[in-house]
Amino acid sequence: MKRALFPIALAAAMLALALPAAAQKVTEVNFYYPVAVGGPVTKTIDQMAADFGKENPDIKVNPIYSGTYQESIVKALTAVKSGKPPQLAVLLSTDMFSLIDEEAIVPIDDIANSADDRKWLDGFYKSFMMNSRTGGKTWGIPFQRSTIVLYWNKEAFKEAGLDPEKGPANWDQMVEFAKKLTKTDASGNVTQWGVKIPSSGFPYWLFQGLTTPNDAILMNEAGTETYFDKPGVIEALQYWVDLSAKHKVMPGGVIEWGTTPKDFFEKKAAMIWTTTGNLTNIRSNAGFPFGVAMLPAKKHPGSPTGGGNFYIFAKTTPAEQAAALKFAKWATAPQRAAQWSIATGYVAVTPAAWDTAEMKKYAQDVPQALVARDQLQYSVAELSTHDNQRVTTALNNGLQAALTGSKSPADAMRDSQREATRLLKDFKK
Amino acid sequence: MFRLADRVTAWLLLLPALALLAAFTHWPALATLWHSVMSTPKKGRPARFVGLDNYRGMVEDEVFWQALWNNLIFAAGTIPLSIALAISMALWVNGRIAGRGFLRLAYFTPTVLPMIAVANIWLFFYTPQYGLLEQITHGLGLPSHNWLGDKHTVLGAMIVVAIWKEAGFFMIFYLAALQGISPSLAEAAALEGASRWQYFRRVLFPLLMPTTLFVLINALINSVRMVDHIFVMTRGGPDNASTLLLYYIYQVGFSFWDSGYAAALTVVVLILLGGVALFQFGFLERRTHYR
Numbered sequence: 001m002k003r004a005l006f007p008i009a010l011a012a013a014m015l016a017l018a019l020p021a022a023a024q025k026v027t028e029v030n031f032y033y034p035v036a037v038g039g040p041v042t043k044t045i046d047q048m049a050a051d052f053g054k055e056n057p058d059i060k061v062n063p064i065y066s067g068t069y070q071e072s073i074v075k076a077l078t079a080v081k082s083g084k085p086p087q088l089a090v091l092l093s094t095d096m097f098s099l100i101d102e103e104a105i106v107p108i109d110d111i112a113n114s115a116d117d118r119k120w121l122d123g124f125y126k127s128f129m130m131n132s133r134t135g136g137k138t139w140g141i142p143f144q145r146s147t148i149v150l151y152w153n154k155e156a157f158k159e160a161g162l163d164p165e166k167g168p169a170n171w172d173q174m175v176e177f178a179k180k181l182t183k184t185d186a187s188g189n190v191t192q193w194g195v196k197i198p199s200s201g202f203p204y205w206l207f208q209g210l211t212t213p214n215d216a217i218l219m220n221e222a223g224t225e226t227y228f229d230k231p232g233v234i235e236a237l238q239y240w241v242d243l244s245a246k247h248k249v250m251p252g253g254v255i256e257w258g259t260t261p262k263d264f265f266e267k268k269a270a271m272i273w274t275t276t277g278n279l280t281n282i283r284s285n286a287g288f289p290f291g292v293a294m295l296p297a298k299k300h301p302g303s304p305t306g307g308g309n310f311y312i313f314a315k316t317t318p319a320e321q322a323a324a325l326k327f328a329k330w331a332t333a334p335q336r337a338a339q340w341s342i343a344t345g346y347v348a349v350t351p352a353a354w355d356t357a358e359m360k361k362y363a364q365d366v367p368q369a370l371v372a373r374d375q376l377q378y379s380v381a382e383l384s385t386h387d388n389q390r391v392t393t394a395l396n397n398g399l400q401a402a403l404t405g406s407k408s409p410a411d412a413m414r415d416s417q418r419e420a421t422r423l424l425k426d427f428k429k
Numbered sequence: 430m431f432r433l434a435d436r437v438t439a440w441l442l443l444l445p446a447l448a449l450l451a452a453f454t455h456w457p458a459l460a461t462l463w464h465s466v467m468s469t470p471k472k473g474r475p476a477r478f479v480g481l482d483n484y485r486g487m488v489e490d491e492v493f494w495q496a497l498w499n500n501l502i503f504a505a506g507t508i509p510l511s512i513a514l515a516i517s518m519a520l521w522v523n524g525r526i527a528g529r530g531f532l533r534l535a536y537f538t539p540t541v542l543p544m545i546a547v548a549n550i551w552l553f554f555y556t557p558q559y560g561l562l563e564q565i566t567h568g569l570g571l572p573s574h575n576w577l578g579d580k581h582t583v584l585g586a587m588i589v590v591a592i593w594k595e596a597g598f599f600m601i602f603y604l605a606a607l608q609g610i611s612p613s614l615a616e617a618a619a620l621e622g623a624s625r626w627q628y629f630r631r632v633l634f635p636l637l638m639p640t641t642l643f644v645l646i647n648a649l650i651n652s653v654r655m656v657d658h659i660f661v662m663t664r665g666g667p668d669n670a671s672t673l674l675l676y677y678i679y680q681v682g683f684s685f686w687d688s689g690y691a692a693a694l695t696v697v698v699l700i701l702l703g704g705v706a707l708f709q710f711g712f713l714e715r716r717t718h719y720r
Binding site for chain 2: 070074077078098101102187188189190191199200201251252253254255256259263266268387389390393396397398400401403404406
């Protein structure tokens with residue numbers, strides 16, 4: 001009996017001695033991250049945390065996979081409300097206003113106040129910072145950012161007698177190409193659609209790929225006003241609806257976001273709109289040569305940005321916040337940002353990352369990756385307002401109502417705008 | 430009269446269950462009721478008493494009415510069909526046929542699958558152009574259809590998934606009940622010259638009534654509780670055409686973070702379900718024949 005007890009007692013004593021010492025030395029950073037694209041993202045993140053730990057033995061980053069973006073914000077906010085927030089999380093850039101309204105996050109520039117830090121914050125692409133700043137403060141650090149691009153099947157283009165090296169440059173051309181690319185069998189069923197713009201889940205984002213080129217913006221910078229019923233917006237929706245209703249080059253009803261890349265592999269759609277984050281996925285699964293193009297232009301080219309930012313949480317100690325910042329800074333350093341971009345297909349977030357040798361080589365091997373970068377100069381912020389989820393839901397409902405034919409584009413957008421105005425009236429000062 | 434010690438013992442024996450029920454059922458229900466008359470706390474505006482404001486908002490909330498209506502259709506679609514299917518499957522696999530064990534297993538498989546897995550399987554079935562359903566309809570020369578992307582078919586598609594998932598589960602109860610029915614009844618009915626339909630209608634079905642009541646209650650609860658497939662397959666879309674009450678509560682509570690309104694919605698569901706349970710236990714039970 002005595003003999004059995006002794007090692008346990010010894011272990012307990014050692015633990016008691018070791019614990020406080022460890023707690024003083026190592027700052028733990030719990031880091032929530034979602035996975036929103038295909039590929040071994042979890043492995044890459046774990047590797048990053050381990051590498052960071054080797055260089056910074058006084059900080060321990062615990063990556064915690066938290067599901068989809070939607071599930072991640074639910075988990076993060078629930079954790080905040082129960083008083084145990086994570087120190088760091090990657091959440092949608094559009095969640096910024098919600099996180100501020102819940103007093104869940106701290107402004108980055110309050111922690112990052114050295115000259116070096118400020119230089120780092122100014123190093124990101126401007127269009128990525130649009131969704132990261134409001135009221136003169138920076139709240140998010142761009143990390144896994146994306147934008148929408150058009151992928152086209154070069155084989156299908158050749159079969160249809162089109163130049164396989166050129167995607168559609170503008171709206172009229174997309175319709176013209178799509179008409180040639182839509183194939184029907186003997187009984188009149190479509191076997192290959194000309195184009196697919198997905199509309200399940202978050203149609204508002206893809207819709208911005210239509211409103212932006214038409215010079216229509218959907219909200220003001222303060223996130224207190226929306227402009228869903230402006231003529232430019234209705235015109236953009238009319239074009240989207242017409243693709244299936246009038247031109248019959250896109251399937252009717254709501255098109256599932258998740259299966260759109262597969263529709264492309266299966267040659268059921270010759271052109272698709274999806275995120276740059278799918279580039280690696282499509283590169284490894286498409287059994288034919290494909291091209292990537294900027295979204296077609298109307299008055300000019302244009303696309304929204306999307307994807308996730310780092311956020312640092314309130315109600316954590318200054319030491320933890322500093323440690324979280326250090327990791328975010330490390331992860332967005334040119335070398336790291338380049339590796340992350342190559343592994344996932346997300347757009348490297350700083351011009352400096354594109355200047356690294358690794359990225360230059362990648363751009364040579366995969367010139368398609370450059371399209372997303374070149375499109376950034378035409379990009380606008382993704383729709384984000386106060387009470388964001390509700391306002392975007394109001395727009396999503398209107399878009400789906402129009403796409404399924406139950407409301408005219410004008411009526412649908414008027415209803416969405418009325419609902420958004422009602423929701424935002426409390427936030428206007 | 431019990432002795433004091435007996436009473437203390439009785440209460441002590443009840444205490445663990447009572448404590449758990451109170452902590453995890455009754456207290457949350459009361460807290461929900463309380464939250465439903467409070468506003469949702471926002472930055473710089475703590476929760477305050479708003480009386481019936483949340484309920485008044487519900488009257489004007491079109492999405493709530495649509496979710497309620499969708500849920501009624503969903504219940505009316507799933508309950509009778511899954512029960513009818515369960516009875517027919519049970520009758521079939523109760524008979525002496527070859528491969529009976531295999532059939533029973535096949536019918537029960539959907540029940541053991543998690544709803545998320547079921548939803549993913551059906552997502553593939555419904556996929557336009559190359560989904561299983563499309564391959565079949567295409568083989569028959571029928572036109573292609575976007576089942577989940579059309580407002581008119583999406584709820585029907587959800588109902589089919591729910592029936593597929595549930596019928597096997599209910600079959601097990603009917604099978605158990607059928608095996609408890611004495612074969613002498615069938616022999617007696619045959620002697621009297623009753624047809625198979627008459628035997629089922631006049632003898633079997635009344636004897637199965639207690640099981641039907643039990644299954645009915647379960648089916649009803651499930652028609653409100655089962656929303657996992659909505660998350661995977663449609664997220665309530667297109668334009669709320671497949672939004673069910675519980676999904677809407679989740680959306681209001683955990684996407685919109687409007688805890689006051691979500692609590693009010695929960696109270697309404699609680700009252701609805703309570704009312705149905707009262708009706709079932711009070712009215713139907715009296716008309717059910719227990720042996």
